[in-house]
Amino acid sequence: MTAAIDPRLRARRTEVKRAEGRRRLRVLIAAVTLAGLLAGGWGLSRSALLDVDRVMISGVGGVRAGLVRQAAGVAEGAPMIDIDPGDLERAVAGLAWVEEARVQRDWPGTVDIRVTPRVPVAVAPAGDGSPVLVDAGGYVIGPAPPSPDLPLISVPFEGEPGAVHVKAGPGLAVVAALPADLEAWTRSVIALPRGRVGLELAGGATAVLGEPSRLDDKIAAVRSVLFGVDLECVTTIDATMADLTTLVRDPLCLPPAPLQSAPEPAA
Numbered sequence: 001m002t003a004a005i006d007p008r009l010r011a012r013r014t015e016v017k018r019a020e021g022r023r024r025l026r027v028l029i030a031a032v033t034l035a036g037l038l039a040g041g042w043g044l045s046r047s048a049l050l051d052v053d054r055v056m057i058s059g060v061g062g063v064r065a066g067l068v069r070q071a072a073g074v075a076e077g078a079p080m081i082d083i084d085p086g087d088l089e090r091a092v093a094g095l096a097w098v099e100e101a102r103v104q105r106d107w108p109g110t111v112d113i114r115v116t117p118r119v120p121v122a123v124a125p126a127g128d129g130s131p132v133l134v135d136a137g138g139y140v141i142g143p144a145p146p147s148p149d150l151p152l153i154s155v156p157f158e159g160e161p162g163a164v165h166v167k168a169g170p171g172l173a174v175v176a177a178l179p180a181d182l183e184a185w186t187r188s189v190i191a192l193p194r195g196r197v198g199l200e201l202a203g204g205a206t207a208v209l210g211e212p213s214r215l216d217d218k219i220a221a222v223r224s225v226l227f228g229v230d231l232e233c234v235t236t237i238d239a240t241m242a243d244l245t246t247l248v249r250d251p252l253c254l255p256p257a258p259l260q261s262a263p264e265p266a267a
Contacts, residue, residue: 052078053109060115068092072103074111083111096162097141120144122175122189124153124168132157136172138164151175152188154200170197170212177215182223196240205231210240217242 055074057065072088085103092101092113100116120133123144131144134153142161144150153171171189174197178186187200192208199207199222207222209215221239225231225247233253238246 051109052076052080052083052111054111056106056110056112058112058114060117064097064115064117067095068098068101068113068115071095072111072113080105080107080109080111088113094162096139096160099135099139120148120150122151122153122168122172123148124155124157124165124171127156127158132161134165134168134172136176138166138168138172140165151178151183151186154188154190167191170195173197173212173215174199174209174219177219179219179223182219182226185226201226201237203231205234205237207237208240214242221245 052074053076055069055072055076057068060068071092071094073091074083074088083103083105085105088103088111089101092098092103092115097118098115099118102114104112104114106112118135118137118139118141120141121136122134123131124134124140126132131148131152133141133144133148133150134157135141140157140159140161140163153168153175155165155167155171157165157168159165171191174189185199185201187202190198190200190206192198195212196208196210197212198209201207209218209222218239221242222237222245225237225239225245229247233249234247235250236248238248
């Protein structure tokens with residue numbers, strides 16, 4: 001004999017089953033909707049609406065802008081979603097003359113690359129004798145143009161552009177301290193024995209600065225000599241001690257004979 005089920009219990013069971021069915025239906029609808037959104041979003045990201053329409057390069061122009069574009073390797077029409085700003089920054093910063101690169105995606109279709117180039121402050125000879133440009137941090141930027149209007153550091157550089165000229169530090173410190181009028185007198189910044197530095201001056205004289213410390217005082221001492229002392233036959237200006245600058249003259253140097261008036265004609 002089957003026991004009778006209370007109608008209220010039967011109704012409750014029916015309602016529970018219906019509620020479970022409705023929940024499963026809502027979950028199914030949500031899953032299908034989400035899948036559709038994801039598929040639509042993926043498709044949209046690959047569509048012409050969200051691809052690279054243009055690459056903007058600022059900070060440099062001309063040939064350098066072309067080199068930045070080539071290093072970045074961003075092709076117009078590529079999906080914006082695939083652009084990794086960090087990867088592009090590292091690629092552009094790999095150019096020897098680039099100090100910093102910043103990349104930003106400007107939706108829906110622009111890649112903005114901002115470049116800060118290195119500023120050359122001196123020229124140094126490379127291992128093969130050709131001149132290279134060096135910035136204030138010692139980074140070698142690349143080959144120097146003909147007759148660059150920059151101070152020369154006589155210490156040779158062995159390496160490739162983008163590397164640091166580790167031996168140029170003392171010379172670069174001298175370059176940074178040179179005033180414009182003394183720079184015009186300077187043929188090159190030279191390395192001397194025992195870590196000392198000096199200047200090879202126009203005319204062949206040498207200014208010895210000693211260790212690369214108190215450079216402002218030492219250079220001021222050299223400057224006062226150049227602009228305030230008779231330089232006839234001077235071979236060395238020793239400013240190792242800025243407060244006690246000494247001069248060395250070539251003892252074999254014969255200064256030009258003074259002008260003499262013409263003799264009186266005989267009566």
